[in-house]
Amino acid sequence: MASPFPSSSSSSLFTLVALFVLLFLVHPSSSTSRSRALIRSPIRLNLHHVDSAKNLTKLERLQHGIKRGEARLQRFNSMILAASSSSSSSSIPQSSDQLEAPVYAGRGAYLLTLSIGTPPKSYPAVLDTGSDLIWTQCKPCSQCYNQPTPIFDPKYSSSFSKLSCSSNLCSALPSSSCHKNTCNYLYSYGDYSFTKGFLASETFTFGEDKKDQASVKNIGFGCGEDNEGDGLDQASGLVGLGRGPLSLVSQLEEPKFSYCLTSMDESATSTLFLGSFPHVKGSKELLTTPLLQNPALSSFYYLPLEGISVGETRLDIDKSVFYIKEDGSGGVIIDSGTTISYLEQEAYEALKNEFISQTNLPVYVSDSTGLDLCFALPSDSSSQAKFPSKLVFHFTGADLELPTQNFMVADSSSNVACLAMGASSGLSILGNIQQQNVLVNYDVQMQTVSFDPTQCDAL
Structure with missing residues (x-):
C-alpha cells in the first residue's frame, strides 16, 4: 500500500513547483509588466x-x-x-x-x-x-x-x-x-x-x-x-x-x-x-521643492512660494500672501495650461512697482496688448533698453531664476515690451511662459517637483 506521505523525489518536485508559483506571483508575466514598462x-x-x-x-x-x-x-x-461651499454643507445622496x-x-x-x-x-x-x-x-x-x-x-x-x-x-x-x-x-x-x-x-x-x-x-x-x-x-x-x-x-x-x-x-x-526623469547632459543639481496638498482641490499641484526677487531686489511680500487658506482659497499652483503667471494682487503690485523702478523706459499706457504692464521701446536704435536682468521665484529649497525672455515679451510692430504676468484675487499660478526652457519633473509619490533649466529643443 502506497505511503500517504510524499517520497523524497516527489517532495522535491513539490518544492520546485511551489517555488515557481511564488516567483510567478512576485514577478508578473511579460504581458502584465508591459503596463509597467514606463517605470524602467x-x-x-x-x-x-x-x-x-x-x-x-x-x-x-x-x-x-x-x-x-x-x-x-x-x-x-x-x-x-x-x-x-460643498465642504461647508452636508452632501445629499444622488x-x-x-x-x-x-x-x-x-x-x-x-x-x-x-x-x-x-x-x-x-x-x-x-x-x-x-x-x-x-x-x-x-x-x-x-x-x-x-x-x-x-x-x-x-x-x-x-x-x-x-x-x-x-x-x-x-x-x-x-x-x-x-x-x-x-x-x-x-x-x-x-x-x-x-x-x-x-x-x-x-x-x-x-x-x-x-x-x-x-x-x-x-x-x-x-x-x-x-x-x-x-x-x-x-x-x-x-x-x-x-x-x-x-x-x-x-x-x-x-x-x-x-x-x-x-x-x-x-x-x-x-x-x-x-516615466523616469530624462537625463539632461551637463545638467546642474536639480532645484527641488515639495508639493503641497489642498484638501479642497486635491488634483492641483501646489507649490510653496516664499518670495520673489526682481533683479537683485527681494520684494517686500509677506509669504503668508501665498498660503493656502482654510477655505481652500489662495495658494500657488503650477499649471501647463495657463499662459502667463498670475500673482495675488498685493504681490503683483509689489512686482509691478519694482519693474517700473528698474526699467529705464516710459510706461506704455494702452489696453491694446492685453497685458497690464508694458514699456515703450526707444525709436532711436542707439538707445539701449534696460530691463531687470532676472526674475527669481523663491520656493522652499529651490530658487528658480528666470532669464529676461521668460518674463518680457517684445513686439517690434507696436514697439513695446510687456511683462508677461498679471494680477489675480487669491489664487496664484505659475504659467507656461515662465516654465519655457525648463525641464519640470513631477514625482507624485515623493510629493516633489523639480526644475532643471535647459534648452528644451535640444533634448
Whole structure:
C-alpha cells in the first residue's frame, strides 16, 4: 500500500513547483509588466502649442493665450468656491438618474497625440495638468464638435468595454449617474464647453516611434457622446494629468512625469515624458521643492512660494500672501495650461512697482496688448533698453531664476515690451511662459517637483 506521505523525489518536485508559483506571483508575466514598462524608461511624446500652426506674432500668440488663461483662472476660482461651499454643507445622496455638472479647467495650451483601441487609432488630445478625466469623442455621437481626425468608434476595437457603476473609477467621479449598470458622467468646463457620456476601459498606446511605443491595457476614460468643444476643435478630447485617481498619471501607477516647453514663438515641438526623469547632459543639481496638498482641490499641484526677487531686489511680500487658506482659497499652483503667471494682487503690485523702478523706459499706457504692464521701446536704435536682468521665484529649497525672455515679451510692430504676468484675487499660478526652457519633473509619490533649466529643443 502506497505511503500517504510524499517520497523524497516527489517532495522535491513539490518544492520546485511551489517555488515557481511564488516567483510567478512576485514577478508578473511579460504581458502584465508591459503596463509597467514606463517605470524602467521614459516614454517620449511630442507636444504642440495650440497656436503653433497659426501665422501669429509672439505677442498675438500671447494675447490668444491670455484670453484662454483668464477664462481658465475664472474657472479655477469657480472650482475653489464650489469646493468651499460643498465642504461647508452636508452632501445629499444622488438618485440613480441624477447627474450634476462640476466645473473643471480644461482648454489647455498644448496638444499630444496618442492611440486608443485594438487596433490602435491615433488621436490628438489637449494636455491638462489642472484636471483628471481622460476623455475622447465617441460614436455614435448625439452631438459632437468637428475634430481633425475621425471620431473613435468603439465597435471596431476588440479591447473596448464599458465600466460598471460599481467600478472604482466610477466611484472616483465627483458626480455620476447609473443607467443599465453603466457609469455615466458629465463634465462642464465653465465656458459652455462640456463632455457627456459614459466611462469605459481601453488599451492606450503611447509614443509616435513604433520601436519605443508602450501599450497599456485597461485605462479608464470618458466616451463622450454629447460634447460641446469651444476651443477644443483641434483635439478629439483631453488627457488629465492631475493628482486624482482618474488621471493618466494615477492610472499608470507611474509616479513620475516631466515636460519641457519650448518658447511659444518657436516651431520646435515641446516634450512630455511619462516615466523616469530624462537625463539632461551637463545638467546642474536639480532645484527641488515639495508639493503641497489642498484638501479642497486635491488634483492641483501646489507649490510653496516664499518670495520673489526682481533683479537683485527681494520684494517686500509677506509669504503668508501665498498660503493656502482654510477655505481652500489662495495658494500657488503650477499649471501647463495657463499662459502667463498670475500673482495675488498685493504681490503683483509689489512686482509691478519694482519693474517700473528698474526699467529705464516710459510706461506704455494702452489696453491694446492685453497685458497690464508694458514699456515703450526707444525709436532711436542707439538707445539701449534696460530691463531687470532676472526674475527669481523663491520656493522652499529651490530658487528658480528666470532669464529676461521668460518674463518680457517684445513686439517690434507696436514697439513695446510687456511683462508677461498679471494680477489675480487669491489664487496664484505659475504659467507656461515662465516654465519655457525648463525641464519640470513631477514625482507624485515623493510629493516633489523639480526644475532643471535647459534648452528644451535640444533634448
